[in-house]
Amino acid sequence: MYVSAAAIIASLAALSACRTTRPAGREQPLQPLTVSSREAVIPELQRQMSSLHALRSLMRVHVTSGERSQSFRAQMLVEPQTERMELTAYTPIGTEAMTIAADRDRVLFLDHVHRTAWQGSSAELARSIGFFDPQTVPALWALDLFGFPARGEFVAGDAGLASGTVGDIGMGFDPPVFPPHQVTVTRGAEKLEVTYLELASTDASVRPLSIPRDYRCCVAPEM
Numbered sequence: 001m002y003v004s005a006a007a008i009i010a011s012l013a014a015l016s017a018c019r020t021t022r023p024a025g026r027e028q029p030l031q032p033l034t035v036s037s038r039e040a041v042i043p044e045l046q047r048q049m050s051s052l053h054a055l056r057s058l059m060r061v062h063v064t065s066g067e068r069s070q071s072f073r074a075q076m077l078v079e080p081q082t083e084r085m086e087l088t089a090y091t092p093i094g095t096e097a098m099t100i101a102a103d104r105d106r107v108l109f110l111d112h113v114h115r116t117a118w119q120g121s122s123a124e125l126a127r128s129i130g131f132f133d134p135q136t137v138p139a140l141w142a143l144d145l146f147g148f149p150a151r152g153e154f155v156a157g158d159a160g161l162a163s164g165t166v167g168d169i170g171m172g173f174d175p176p177v178f179p180p181h182q183v184t185v186t187r188g189a190e191k192l193e194v195t196y197l198e199l200a201s202t203d204a205s206v207r208p209l210s211i212p213r214d215y216r217c218c219v220a221p222e223m
Contacts, residue, residue: 025204027056030179033159041156042149045178049148054079054205057146058198061089064191065130072097073197077206078142080150084206085139100125100221101209102138108209109221116219117211128221130190133167144171145194147180 035044055078062071072092078085087100091113099110107125109118126134133141136151143150144166152166157176164171172184179199185192211217 025054025056025202027200027202027204029198029200030055033178035159038156038158041158041160041178042154045148045161049080049143049150052080052201054202055143055146056198056200056202056204057196060195060197062193063131064193066189076142076145077202077204078139078146079206080139080143080148082206083137083139085142086206087138087142098221100129100138101206103209104137104139106209107138108211110211110215111219111221114219115212115215117215117217118219118221119211119217125221130187131169131185131192133169133187135167136169141166141169145183145185146199147173147178147183 033041033044035041057076059074059076060071061074063069072089073094074087074089076085076087083102083104085100085102089097089099091097096112098112099108101108101110102122105122107120107122109120109125111117122132122137123134125138126132132138140150144152144164147161149161149164152164152169152171154164154171155162157173160176160178160180161171161173162176163173169185169187173180174182174184179196181196183194183196185194
């Protein structure tokens, strides 16, 4: 099939328009914990979490669901105090593939490849994407993933979280240090493996939830 040069250029321009950089804001890399004992780890992490405006990460993600698996890069921005969160997954060429945005229990899912949208609750999101907990708003789930004990029961190592449970989700931190390097989330047959490339505090804010006019509603989320 013949494809004109103009069509190729137009397609590349459209892809470039979807490319996302890090949110504008001043950033400070998260620093290792300095605590006197293992018992002081969780109180110190909770103290630090309460003083932060937002956290941003760039990460490599591997998702396994039964016999299916996929890997991609993603960026996540979360505000502890407002409980707002935005998670964006990228295509191999660096354009946006999908976005999950949450304002407490209100969730918006955008599929940028197929230009579809869905809105629902945290519990409804967890029914479609199994590594989320139906009883936990996505922002608190994200803070746990960042190594902050926002919700759930956690076991501390000498320099960070070692493991935890959030509802029926298990989390493991390898090694058990802060800031975390690798985190594994399991729930039933679903597994999410995260390797952090960047992890910082920031004064950037999560964008308001909105659906582009040309997106088709309402298609349930899938990953």
